[in-house]
Amino acid sequence: MMYHSPVLLTASVLGLNIRPASVYVDATFGGGGHSRAILNTMDGQSKLFAFDQDEDAQRNSIDDPRFTLLPHNFSHLKRFLKFHQIDKVDGILADLGVSSHQFDTPERGFSLRFDGPLDMRMNQQQAFTAEAIVNTYDEAALAELFYAYGELRNAKKIASLIVQNRTTEITTTTQLNQVLANVLPKGNEHKVLAKVYQALRVEVNKEMEVLKSFLVQSKEVLKAGGRLSVISYHSLEDRLVKRFIQNGNFDSEPEKDAFGNPTLYFKKCGALVVPEAQEINENNRARSAKLRIAERL
Ligand SMILES: C[S@@+](CC[C@H](N)C(=O)[O-])C[C@H]1O[C@@H](n2cnc3c(N)ncnc32)[C@H](O)[C@@H]1O
Known part of the structure; x- marks a missing residue:
């Protein structure tokens, strides 16, 4: 059984605008499809740090000196980057939600199609x-x-x-x-x-809380000009990502300075990206995917 088929692979990795001697994060490693594409685009001086809280994902780890897999929740983004002496990064990709492996393993209890325990823990x-x-x-x-x-x-x-x-x-x-x-x-x-x-x-999995914490930390660790590329699969996630890119917070308006000018943290890069019909035909799990790309100001 295939662990996971990466969704919106080309657009999400292109969205990172990969440059030489840079540092990238794949916040949701899973089967490593996005990580492999990032590594294939990176030069020899660059580094990729990937997070996944599911111990099953560790079996997909990539043997490459530029790559480090961190078996942790992405809500600890800053803490584990710091542990590896990284203060700032050039790009962060997140492909939110559950992998096909998690859905298709009855004992994990994620799917209504199989008999299994009511578990649903990613970690x-x-x-x-x-x-x-x-x-x-x-x-x-x-x-x-x-x-x-x-x-x-x-x-x-x-x-x-x-x-x-x-x-x-x-x-x-x-x-x-x-x-x-x-x-x-x-x-x-x-x-x-x-x-x-x-x-x-x-x-x-406290998905809304950890996504908020992750987005706030992304803002703090991305360099000016660094890219955020986020794929979400339901409207609750997408709403948080959209608001955060627009306003730098989860409210309906950005923070304002003493003169009433909005403080902006991100510039939107292009319009919302959704999969083409062909990708959905080949991988039905792609049908609800929405990709948003932004650049840190
Ligand atoms: C949709 S899959 C990612 C698939 C991956 N992009 C690929 O190409 O194989 C999401 C993965 O992120 C992991 N994940 C979800 N939320 C997480 C979190 N808060 N912290 C760390 N990993 C998380 C899940 O365990 C799962 O393996």
């Missing part, structure tokens, strides 16, 4: 799983989670069904699918369930 060392959420969050917290991270209109109904069915622990994907079977609209079952799974996964 297997973490204790907190989707099972803990499903069995211990109160009804209001569950409803809020499904509404905020799944954008589900019937979030309250879904939460209430889960709580009513907790007479025995809900421990597997199959059990969860059965509990929710009655609220799933006919013909659209998978779409709604996929949103429930997305919400649980975002909560298990």
Whole structure:
């Protein structure tokens, strides 16, 4: 089984505007598709640091003296770059979310298509799983989670069904699918369930919090003229990335100086990039990808 097929490979790596004797970061190594393309474009004096919190990704590490794989969450970007005596970098790429390997391994519990434990941890060392959420969050917290991270209109109904069915622990994907079977609209079952799974996964891995922390640190470590190239797969992520590039923060407006002039940190490079029909035909997982590229001012 292929570990992962890289999405928007050419555009995202071109977006880094790779130059000689420079330092790059691949924040989401996975199967290493983007890292390999970056290494193929870099010269002998350049360096690439890659992060991945999933220990399975380490098996894809690349034997190249210019390459270092850091088995950590990208929310520790600055800390681990500093450990390697790096203060500033020339480009950062992030291909957010879950790899095909994670989705396609039933024991990881990411996919509603397979029977597996309600796990969904990207970092297997973490204790907190989707099972803990499903069995211990109160009804209001569950409803809020499904509404905020799944954008589900019937979030309250879904939460209430889960709580009513907790007479025995809900421990597997199959059990969860059965509990929710009655609220799933006919013909659209998978779409709604996929949103429930997305919400649980975002909560298990604190995806919104770590993405925010990563973006703020990117702003701090990128040199002027350095590039940020980010691929996201759902609107919650994309909204954060878009706002951050526009405003340098997660609010609807940029910070202003004493004279009311906006303080800008990034310049957008080109328009939003989405995959061509051919890429989607060859790799269905590319269908929701959105690439944003920006240059640090
Ligand atoms: C979509 S895949 C990246 C695939 C990769 N670009 C490739 O070409 O194979 C996302 C990867 O990022 C990792 N990941 C997601 N969030 C992370 C985080 N906060 N810190 C570190 N790694 C993360 C996941 O474990 C997964 O392996």
